[in-house]
Each structure stands twice: as C-alpha cells, then as structure tokens.
Amino acid sequence: MRIAYGVMGYGRGHAMRSLSVLPSLMQEHEVTVFTAGDAYDVLAPLFPTVRIPMIGYRYNSRGGHSIPRTVGENLGPMADLLLHGPGMEQVEREFRDRGIQLVISDSEAWCHRAAAKLKLPRISFDHVGIIAWCKPHFPAELWLSGMRDAVGYRSLMGQPDRIIISSFYPAEPRQSGTRIVGPMLRDEVLRASAVSRGAAPKDFLLAYFNKGEHQYRPHVDRALRLLDCPVVVYGTPNRGRSDNLEFRAPSNEWFVNDLASCRGVVSTAGNQLIGEAIHFGKPILALPEQAFEQRLNAHMIERMGVGMRGNLATLTPSDIDRFLGNESYYRSHMGEHARDGRAEAIETLHRFIGELVRQPRTAAKRRARPGRRIGAGQVVKP
Secondary structure (H helix, E strand, O other): OEEEEEEOOOOOHHHHHHHOOHHHHHHHOEEEEEEOHHHHHHHOOOOOEEEOOOOOOOEOOOOOEOHHHHHHHHHHHHHHHHOOOHHHHHHHHHHHHOOOOEEEEEOOHHHHHHHHHOOOOEEEEEOOOHHHHEOOOOOHHHHHHHHHHHHHHHHHHOOOOEEEEEOOOOOOEOOOOEEEEOOOOOHHHHHHHHHHOOOOOOOOEEEEOOOHHHHOOHHHHHHHHOOOOOEEEEOOOOOEEEOOEEEEOOOHHHHHHHHHHOOEEEEOOOHHHHHHHHHHOOOEEEOOOOOHHHHHHHHHHHHHOOEEEOOOOOOOHHHHHHHHHOHHHHHHOHHHHOOOOHHHHHHHHHHHHHHHHOOOOOOOOOOOOOOOEEOOEEEEOO
16 A cells, blocks of 8 residues: 655654654555655655655744744745645645555644545544543643644644554543554664663763754753763754763664663653653653643653653753652652553554555555655655
8 A cells, every 4th residue: 555654844753753663564555754854854864755844833042932933934834734835736746646545644734634635544643632632631721722732733634534642641532543552662762671671770861952952042051061960962953072961963873772871861841752761761851842732741741750840941950950859759650651552553553554445535546756856845765
C-alpha cells in the first residue's frame, strides 16, 4: 500500500515519535514522509521525504512566544491551508502522482486536509490529540485554554477515521476507534537501556531546550552555571565547554546516552522526552513553553510525582536546587509510570490500516514519478 506520513515540522519530538514506527511501516508499505522545519532535517536523510508548508510559534526578545509575530508570520501559511493555496495544491498533486491510498498524520494539517479533499482514509497518530479526542482531564487553571485548543485542533485537522494517541500519562477516549498507547521508545533508547541497566546515574544534569536559540536566555545560563554539578546542554547554538556547562550539537545517539546516564533532566515539556526520561528513571524539571499542551504535560509530571514544574521565564538556581532536593521522591514513583507503547502502536497501526483499506474509498491510482520537483515540494531519497 502507498502511504503518506505527515509529520508536524515544529520541534524534534514529532520526528522522534515517527522514527519509532516508520521502519516497521516501510517493511510492508511504500511510505513517503511529508514534513517541514526541524522534522525535515531529521527525517529527510533517512526516508523519501517531501518538504511542505508549516505553521509554528515565533518568539520575542525575552524567549517567550510573541503573539503578534506568531499571528503575523503564520497568516500566509494559514491562508494557504484554509483557502486551498499553492501549498495545499502541491500536497494534493503529490498524493495523486504517488497514488497515495492512505494517510497517517502526526499533527500535520496539510496532509489531513488533502486526505479529506481526496476522500482518502486517514489515521491520526500523535500526542496533541489527547486534548481533542479524550475526555477533558485539565486542571482548573488550564480548563478554558484546554477547551479552546481542543476546538482549534479539531477545526484544523478534521475528523480522522482512526486515532492513536501516544502519551506518557493515561487518558480516556471520547469515542470508539481511538487507542491510547504509551511513549514511543526508539531504537536508540532501547539500546541505551540494555547498556545502562543497573548502572548508577552519573553526577550531571541534562538540559534540553526545543528552541534554545530563543529560550536559552542569560538568566537560564546563570542558573545552570551556579549549580554545583556539571550540566550537558542540548538545543542551543552554543558548542564546547564553559565552566560547568558542556554545549553539544544535536545527535540522537549522544543525547540518548546522556539521558540514560544523567541524574536528572531540566527541559521544555515535550511528551516524547518526558516519556523517555521516565523510562530511564530520570526526574524532570519541566519548563513548559506557553503552549497549552506543554503546560498540561508539566502539570501531569507533578501529579504523577516524577518531577516538578518550573518557569522558563524566571528560572533561578534555587528552583533547580529545590528540584534536586526531591530527587529521591521523584525516583520512587518512576516504576509505576514507565511504559513502552511502541509495539502496541505498531500493531494498532497495521490493524487500523487493514480495517480502512477494506472500506470502499475514492483514491488516486497513478504511481509517482520518483525524483520530481513539484511546486515547493522536494523529494529526497534515502
């Protein structure tokens, strides 16, 4: 079967989740990835990939989200998405030329909408869907934001035929055809688990910022430098050693090995990293972005007893010291929450694909002509 796999390009978490299932899918199906941004950089060297438009947050000089810039710079992409602009036409042409028969989307709106337009069966497979397709589980202070984002997500993505949600915490589906699975543990994580099993953690912290070029502000640097332990930092443009800090370039293997051996994690609050940290038994100081999903993730970390919420805009050494002071308490709760949802997700994907292809659909028939450049789309071969 010829499958289009859409991946939201903002940040690396969506790409990491996709890496855990794409090899299995490609053993049985002809899969083309559609993505942009950070995810394109991760996935294009490994899989046939088409670059498409995307939306994403923009930042102010303080490292937070800039509402005026986010709205202004996303007007073009949103108009393209909602008013069927050149980007939407490009995705639809690619689907037709490649004879796409089914679409899987990890929070990627262009693929969802193209599938709906062409009447192709589609599967939603992400984490953000937990706010839209599960019964509300939001704390009181986040309730209105959660309901607003749930409506926004459903409006952008539409109603998929089947839904898989990967999450480090449990939730209750609102409807049939929805499956909740644990975090996606990629091959690098499983290899590091085998090597590090039973080993005592080393005396260093792992710090990760999903948009460090904006988020790694002077007060964050100061908070980390004043600690009495080394800190390995990922996600910033900096490189090399400086005092107790070591800045490293993006690397799946190095990052996972550092995650497996550190004593704790200071990070923005993405679902994928949190799930991997819990798997390795690493307490998490979550510094959520202003996005609702990350704020909810940070709340759930505290509720589960595996870490602490912090404030990225006001982080101090005292916050990190308080977090480390409860390290043993956080570790004591890890075992009850560690999950690996990869095998279940892969089995569910294959089952959902089988169910959907047996249903009559209007689908494009023509095969792709490999290596073509169509509009803004660029095909990259592995």
